[in-house]
Amino acid sequence: MFKSVSSTFAQKAEMLRFVCRVNILVCLTFSLFFFGTLYVFLGYSNSFVSVFHLANLPKTEDDAIISSAQINQNASPKDYVLKEDVVTRDGVNNCGRWSIEELKMQAGLKYAQPSTQKGRTDVNSVTNWNVPLVWEGTFDPVVIDAIYKTMYPGVAVVIFAVGKYTLFLEAFLESAEKYFLVDFKVTYYVFTDNKQKVPQIRNEADYLFMMDIDSVFHNRFGAESLSRLSAVLHRSYYKNTHRDTFPYERRPQSTAYIPAGEGDYYYTAAVWGGYLEDMYKLVKHCYAQAEEDSKKNIEAVWQEESHLNKYLLYNKPTKVLSPEYLWSDYDQVPADIKVVRISQLVKDYRKVRPNGGQ
Numbered sequence: 001m002f003k004s005v006s007s008t009f010a011q012k013a014e015m016l017r018f019v020c021r022v023n024i025l026v027c028l029t030f031s032l033f034f035f036g037t038l039y040v041f042l043g044y045s046n047s048f049v050s051v052f053h054l055a056n057l058p059k060t061e062d063d064a065i066i067s068s069a070q071i072n073q074n075a076s077p078k079d080y081v082l083k084e085d086v087v088t089r090d091g092v093n094n095c096g097r098w099s100i101e102e103l104k105m106q107a108g109l110k111y112a113q114p115s116t117q118k119g120r121t122d123v124n125s126v127t128n129w130n131v132p133l134v135w136e137g138t139f140d141p142v143v144i145d146a147i148y149k150t151m152y153p154g155v156a157v158v159i160f161a162v163g164k165y166t167l168f169l170e171a172f173l174e175s176a177e178k179y180f181l182v183d184f185k186v187t188y189y190v191f192t193d194n195k196q197k198v199p200q201i202r203n204e205a206d207y208l209f210m211m212d213i214d215s216v217f218h219n220r221f222g223a224e225s226l227s228r229l230s231a232v233l234h235r236s237y238y239k240n241t242h243r244d245t246f247p248y249e250r251r252p253q254s255t256a257y258i259p260a261g262e263g264d265y266y267y268t269a270a271v272w273g274g275y276l277e278d279m280y281k282l283v284k285h286c287y288a289q290a291e292e293d294s295k296k297n298i299e300a301v302w303q304e305e306s307h308l309n310k311y312l313l314y315n316k317p318t319k320v321l322s323p324e325y326l327w328s329d330y331d332q333v334p335a336d337i338k339v340v341r342i343s344q345l346v347k348d349y350r351k352v353r354p355n356g357g358q
Contacts, residue, residue, distance in 0.1 A: 099275065100227065103147050111142045122336050127264070127320055131227075135322045136338040139224045145183075148223035154185040155207045155226075161192040168214045168345065175217035179341070184223070209273035214345050215326070221341045227319035229274035229282070231312055235323040235331060237266040249306040254298050255289035256306040258313060267312055269305035270344065271326045274318075282311055 119125070125138045132138070157176070161169045173188060180186065207226065237246055243263035249256035273279070286307040293300060300306035327333065327343040 100148075101151055104150050105143065105146050106150070109142070109146050111140055114140070123322070127316075129316050131316070131318050131320065133320045133322065134224050134325075135336075136324060141220060141222055141224070144224045145222050148226060149184070152185070153207050153226065154187070155181055155209060156187050156189055157209045157211055158189045159191070159211055159213045161190055161213050163193065165213050166192060168347075171216050171345075172211075172213055179217035179219055180221045181223065182220075207273065208276055208279045209271070210269075210279075211342075212270040212344065214347055215270070215342050216345060217342045219339045219341045221325065225273070225319070225321055225325060227274065227317070229278045229312075229315070229317045230272065230319045230321055231265075231267040231308075231317040232271045232321045232325045233323050234266045234268040235327055238323050241266070246309075247302060248309055249300045249302070251298070251301075253296060254300050254306070255292050256300040256310045258310055263309075263313060264316075265320065267305075267309055267317075268326050269302075269308045271321075271342065272308065282308075282315070285311055 120135055120137045123133075123135050125133050125135060127133055157180070159169075159172065169190065169192075176186075176188070244260045246258075246263055246266040248258040248263060248266070250260075251257060252259075274282070286304065289307050289310070290300070290304075322337075324337055324339055324341050327337065327340045329343050329346045333340060
């Protein structure tokens with residue numbers, strides 16, 4: 001079994017590329033979610049939904065530039081050059097330029113007066129390294145969206161719709177259009193083996209989110225989620241779970257190993273995001289660690305999630321999102337979850353997984 005996974009691992013790993021914004025986005029992504037395998041792809045779009053067929057992804061940098069230009073019908077291959085391992089347009093390197101700047105807001109905006117005496121008392125809203133832990137009631141959506149819109153960030157959402165998982169694609173995209181960063185510039189990068197199942201949505205990108213396709217948005221998922229590196233608390237371990245019982249990788253032989261007595265939170269790998277540069281660093285590191293494990297015939301206990309948690313332990317996220325930002329339809333909603341923003345769907349794994357859910 002491991003040899004099969006490792007073989008696919010190596011084939012997909014060849015697709016590793018840098019990420020960059022070029023007016024439109026050349027996107028890098030990392031996911032081990034499907035069948036415990038690492039998928040890293042490059043893509044580009046100036047259209048609505050960027051769709052990449054897994055069988056036809058570029059194998060070299062030159063192929064990638066040509067493929068990018070072919071996707072954008074208004075561009076030609078000569079408009080793009082490869083410089084310092086990032087794709088640029090007209091020779092200008094724009095990679096990683098966008099960042100959270102001064103918190104400016106337009107005059108005349110009406111919103112509720114903030115209070116120093118009232119707020120959430122049932123949950124912690126700051127980590128011990130002094131960054132926000134975001135819950136409903138800890139921010140004003142009117143204020144925070146107004147501030148971030150002045151920065152004009154573009155957001156890329158990378159999702160995989162492979163095999164029968166294309167069944168979840170339409171509901172994901174339709175619900176995202178209703179609730180995810182509404183009125184912001186968003187591009188959905190869909191990696192699929194079935195282009196015909198992909199509906200058209202909208203355009204451009206600048207900041208990267210990784211999300212699982214078998215999820216549906218139910219409520220606002222806004223600019224409060226943006227930061228240099230944002231991670232989401234796993235719904236099953238966010239309350240009173242002791243760090244020593246987190247499902248970290250506990251085998252010292254693995255590069256994802258976290259010893260007893262260490263750990264902050266347990267993060268899900270189903271939703272995470274950040275600046276392109278920081279996402280690239282995370283992906284590059286986790287890929288290298290997984291490759292090192294592969295050489296020793298080791299696979300981390302929860303694949304990419306194990307490597308993600310190890311990385312975030314020593315490279316702290318700049319914003320932690322509560323389980324509101326990924327719940328599950330399998331679980332009841334407790335009192336401290338005031339709103340479910342996105343939730344993983346109940347599904348019959350026998351019908352959607354090639355191995356019948358095994």
